[in-house]
Amino acid sequence: MIDVIKPGLLSLIQDLGRNGYYAIGMPPSGALDQYSHALANLLVGNQLGAATIEVTFIGPELLFHSDALIAVTGATIDTRIDGEAVAHSTTLAVKAGQTLTFGGLSAGARMYLAVRGGIASTPFLGSRSTYTTSKIGGLNGTPLAAGDWLPVGEDIATIVPPVVGASIPDEFLPILGPSAEVRVVEGLCNYRFAPDSLELFFSSDFTVSPESNRTGYRLIGAPLEFVERDPVYGAGDNPSNVVDLGYPIGSIQVPNGKEAICLLRDAVTGGGYATLGTIISSDLDALAQAKSPDVLRFARIGMEEAIAERRRSKAALAGAGDRLRRSA
């Protein structure tokens, strides 16, 4: 059991997500940075689907009532056990009665805390991921609150516990910084956008707006224009409107041509705005670590390269796992 003394700004129980309900309007939720979530689980010998705690900007204060192995990955954040600074992306031992606290965040936006065994809240439709919009998952569909008790489970992958002090080699860690390149597969309603505007989109800088969260990132940048067409029955009056359609996770829309929005894992599953393309899944992990006023550049990527990039990301995770096993 872990006692939540302070909840932090937004601490959510998340796992790989609740897949298979998109068609009834339920997005998958799950860790926004799936790669860092997986690294945290690797470090404590968990199954990759074990639930971790996703922390945004300000960390919680947690009192451990039994010995535990833990790891902190993702955003670089000052981490302390009973006041002693401890390493990031490293297997750590916490003793019963010790308190885990966090200080300043120096890079990235979201930190993942894994506990060996995983957080054992009651799954909802096969996942522990918190989806606050529908108040499901997590402990009771809400972010952690002071006074919550976190049960620890048995979602382990290795019977032998990992070695305390083992760490993820730098080459396998995500690069966190104030700017990022995000790759986009064009498609969807891309034909609705004026060609000049698409060129502008892929050649100019966008600043992450403070109004960015797990449903989507809003971006401040060049306004975009649409191809003119005769009114379309059922689409609405604005040139950015289309007959309501499905939104892929990672799709980019530009309501009224003014503000680009990248949809993330808690987004609505559909709506009435033209979408120009979709961010590849491995770059959604990087996007999850961006915060206002970080700067994003979008680059086009073809489908073959997108699949190759997906394989590279999976291979990196497997490589990190191999290195941890060999160092044990």
Added chain:
Amino acid sequence: MGATTGAPVYVEFADGARASYGGDEFLFVELSESMSLPTALRIQAMAKALEPLDLPGIIDVCPSHVSYMIRYDPDVLEPGALVTALRGLHESFPAAAEVQLDTEIIEIPVLYDDPWTTEVLLRFRSRHQSPAETDIEYSARINGFDSVGEFIRQHSSKPFIVTFPCFVPGNAECVQLVPRDRQIETPKYLSPRTDTPARALGHGGAFSTVYPAAGAGGYQLIGRSAVPVVDMQQRLPGFERSIVIAAPSTIFKFTAIDLDEYYATRSAVESGAHHYRKAPVRFVLQSYLDDPDGYTDGLLKELP
């Protein structure tokens, strides 16, 4: 498709549908740019036809009004193989007029022009096209009805068919089964409300929907359903199979009730004693197109 970086990438199928990749996990297929009931129902029939193909790696098949989307695992199902399978489906699949859908008709009792949505919508007049009247007065007027009562009669007399469950669980956009020249059309709010009562009945564009839970919204608010459209815990009768009451092609009959009936239904729902009036039906598109009023009257007779 997708071999070169740079060019927008679409593949056109034999029936004119346009397919494209939505990143590495989604495929998006658009059949029409404008709303069309026959297209919507053909998409629903195609989505059902995908099930027996049993393609490994498919996570979700999401039909919407005139497009559909598939979420899949490209580590299991090669993207090109999915496109090939869909190309075949689009080639071989019958024209919309031959579509038949096995679905159900469900009655949704509604207190139109109710006090709760009125209270909420009056707080958002500054975001509305016509601040001097309520949403239902505005919707009745711009659709040429002489009174709100006539609007309610039109909305509640003919059933609607669900063409896009989306946004959040339980929300199901549906279109009225009447010829296009008799469909009610309303714009959405100029700027969305930040509040809507749970179970509010809204109309935007040519679509109606019951808001599953309180929250933001942009449809014109015309009433409030006495019954829920979502039950996350699946405790209520009617939610044994799913947390939501509607799927694509579910037919809704909105029935006008008075305040006493509303309260009676609410207490039945809250005690778990409410059972939806519903019946399984087969919707035959060509029969509907041949005689819309006669066909929908027949559907309504199926309700117990």
